[in-house]
Amino acid sequence: MRFAQALAYRLLLAVITLVLLSIIVFAGCQVLPGDVGRAILGPLADARAVAVLNHQLGVDQPLLLQYWHWVSGMVQGNMGMSYTYRAPVGPFIGHALVNSLKLAGVAFVFVVPLGILGGVVAALRLGTWIDRAIVLSGLSATVVPEFVSGIVLIMVFSIWLHVFPLTATAPNSAGGLTQLYYLLMPAIPLFMIIFGYIARMARAGMVEALASDYTRTAVLKGLTYRQVIWRHVLRNALLPTITVVAVQSGYLIGGLVVVETLFNYHGIGGLIFAAAKAKDFPMLAAGILVIGLTYIVANLVADMLYSALNPRISFGRRE
Amino acid sequence: MSTALTPDVEAAPVPPNAPSLDTPDVIRRQRLGLLLRSPSFVIGAVILIFWIVMAIAGPFIAPYGSNDTDLLNTLTPPSGDHWFGTDQYGRDVLSRVIVGSRDILIVAPLATLLGTIVGTFLGLLTGYARGLTDDVVSRIMEAFLALPLLIIAMLVITALGISNTTVIIVIGLSFGLVIARTVRAAVLSERDLDYVAAANLRGENPLYIMTVEILPNVLPPILVEATVRLGYAIFTVASLSFLGLGIQPPSSDWGLAISQNYGLIGGGYWWTVLFDALAIGSLVVGVNLAAEGIHGVVDA
Numbered sequence: 001m002r003f004a005q006a007l008a009y010r011l012l013l014a015v016i017t018l019v020l021l022s023i024i025v026f027a028g029c030q031v032l033p034g035d036v037g038r039a040i041l042g043p044l045a046d047a048r049a050v051a052v053l054n055h056q057l058g059v060d061q062p063l064l065l066q067y068w069h070w071v072s073g074m075v076q077g078n079m080g081m082s083y084t085y086r087a088p089v090g091p092f093i094g095h096a097l098v099n100s101l102k103l104a105g106v107a108f109v110f111v112v113p114l115g116i117l118g119g120v121v122a123a124l125r126l127g128t129w130i131d132r133a134i135v136l137s138g139l140s141a142t143v144v145p146e147f148v149s150g151i152v153l154i155m156v157f158s159i160w161l162h163v164f165p166l167t168a169t170a171p172n173s174a175g176g177l178t179q180l181y182y183l184l185m186p187a188i189p190l191f192m193i194i195f196g197y198i199a200r201m202a203r204a205g206m207v208e209a210l211a212s213d214y215t216r217t218a219v220l221k222g223l224t225y226r227q228v229i230w231r232h233v234l235r236n237a238l239l240p241t242i243t244v245v246a247v248q249s250g251y252l253i254g255g256l257v258v259v260e261t262l263f264n265y266h267g268i269g270g271l272i273f274a275a276a277k278a279k280d281f282p283m284l285a286a287g288i289l290v291i292g293l294t295y296i297v298a299n300l301v302a303d304m305l306y307s308a309l310n311p312r313i314s315f316g317r318r319e
Numbered sequence: 320m321s322t323a324l325t326p327d328v329e330a331a332p333v334p335p336n337a338p339s340l341d342t343p344d345v346i347r348r349q350r351l352g353l354l355l356r357s358p359s360f361v362i363g364a365v366i367l368i369f370w371i372v373m374a375i376a377g378p379f380i381a382p383y384g385s386n387d388t389d390l391l392n393t394l395t396p397p398s399g400d401h402w403f404g405t406d407q408y409g410r411d412v413l414s415r416v417i418v419g420s421r422d423i424l425i426v427a428p429l430a431t432l433l434g435t436i437v438g439t440f441l442g443l444l445t446g447y448a449r450g451l452t453d454d455v456v457s458r459i460m461e462a463f464l465a466l467p468l469l470i471i472a473m474l475v476i477t478a479l480g481i482s483n484t485t486v487i488i489v490i491g492l493s494f495g496l497v498i499a500r501t502v503r504a505a506v507l508s509e510r511d512l513d514y515v516a517a518a519n520l521r522g523e524n525p526l527y528i529m530t531v532e533i534l535p536n537v538l539p540p541i542l543v544e545a546t547v548r549l550g551y552a553i554f555t556v557a558s559l560s561f562l563g564l565g566i567q568p569p570s571s572d573w574g575l576a577i578s579q580n581y582g583l584i585g586g587g588y589w590w591t592v593l594f595d596a597l598a599i600g601s602l603v604v605g606v607n608l609a610a611e612g613i614h615g616v617v618d619a
């Protein structure tokens with residue numbers, strides 16, 4: 001298969017996944033609640049008011065038609081009207097997405113290099129207490145919910161030491177550095193969750209590469225330790241880590257809901273949560289679809305990057 | 320790896336069709352011995368058992384009733400009378416933390432059980448049937464897995480209303496999809512083995528082959544997956560409770576308690592949330608340590 005063919009095939013799969021995802025989200029937001037008007041107005045509302053609202057929202061039309069309107073709107077960039085704000089959903093999503101990307105970006109900038117470093121050091125010191133400490137702390141950090149570590153962080157750094165502010169939202173006029181300062185502590189719970197995964201993957205890749213024949217060959221032909229590690233081991237060892245980073249970028253967004261709620265930050269997670277509480281289904285649907293899309297694209301990019309970097313998957317160009 | 324250099328001396332004398340000396344019973348006992356020598360399993364199991372005892376006998380161990388209010392002693396810091404202090408209604412935090420283990424230890428294991436059953440069934444079906452069934456189910460799984468579990472749960476719970484049953488069903492079904500992938504992979508490597516072919520030749524029906532022949536052989540990976548999932552289930556139930564979408568009052572559930580009280584830490588009343596946070600932390604770390612230990616032994 002040629003590269004372009006492989007790309008086209010994966011794009012096709014991604015599109016199928018996206019279509020199925022849109023059906024799931026639509027079902028969750030339009031079909032599951034049953035009577036949307038009743039869900040918004042509450043059990044005590046007048047039946048006529050519910051019917052009028054349902055008609056205004058267009059939810060009394062056949063489901064297939066509703067789905068078509070919704071999807072075609074989405075494709076054209078029209079994400080619908082928010083029930084809560086009586087305004088187009090799009091700008092809210094865009095603004096929140098930028099905020100979330102800032103927060104996630106801060107976490108990623110630290111976690112990718114440190115996670116890889118942790119895994120590599122653990123593998124190079126395999127079986128020692130350093131290895132065990134990294135593996136154990138990685139495992140523990142990964143499994144503790146974000147709001148638990150977040151609470152402890154707030155207590156230690158905001159309440160007792162007064163080092164960081166309680167919220168992630170910087171004052172309006174704040175410059176880049178101040179914003180970064182506000183985002184540092186909220187990024188730590190996200191960092192903790194992802195660190196363990198990346199370190200574990202990097203460690204496993206390193207252990208495998210260190211035990212391989214090509215490493216033995218490199219050592220036996222007299223290369224220095226530094227050369228063996230940098231030129232031969234690391235390159236092969238870190239490939240699987242790319243996939244983990246991509247998968248985690250999707251996972252991260254689930255964590256954003258909790259972290260943004262805890263630190264009172266206006267990102268996509270907080271927006272979805274607020275929409276869910278207010279039963280603002282168009283906002284909820286658009287937000288969730290955007291998250292799914294982010295995950296699918298991240299996986300696609302990782303897939304292609306993995307193929308491009310791995311000489312063993314050559315798409316037949318060298319035939 | 321080293322196969323080329325050293326012949327496998329231990330395996331050589333046993334003829335290929337001789338009855339194995341390791342009966343399932345012996346293997347089981349060996350594995351149990353290995354488990355008890357795995358430090359991560361032992362530490363994890365001790366923590367887990369501690370919380371299970373608290374969940375069962377909590378009300379008898381707790382020094383006060385978990386919902387007994389004492390409005391003259393609200394928000395008192397930890398002291399001899401109240402080791403973990405009291406909350407804004409004067410309720411004893413220690414008692415609430417002890418009894419608070421109960422709901423999460425009911426909801427999370429039930430969700431895991433449901434997920435394991437659904438996942439085993441789906442995995443057997445997709446792995447054994449292959450073809451169109453496999454393709455269709457796999458695509459749908461993929462689409463579901465593109466969303467973080469917490470988001471799916473939020474969507475479904477918002478749509479259907481908050482209740483423990485909804486939480487169990489949504490987490491269970493989502494886990495079913497994930498576990499199905501593991502089971503499917505295991506079934507794929509089993510279904511071409513001789514014993515399956517033999518059963519086919521005997522004229523057994525597919526259901527019999529799946530459940531009686533293949534299932535016992537894929538149980539170990541299912542067990543490992545289930546223990547790992549239990550950790551995630553606790554993680555997710557706690558997070559949902561923190562968001563107000565999980566376990567509801569009057570439960571003294573830990574996640575719920577943190578969501579109700581975290582506004583108080585700004586005023587310095589740290590004891591109303593710290594102990595709940597530590598409880599959740601210890602439970603998830605304990606479950607995952609135990610899972611790690613089981614994983615190590617089953618894989619060995």
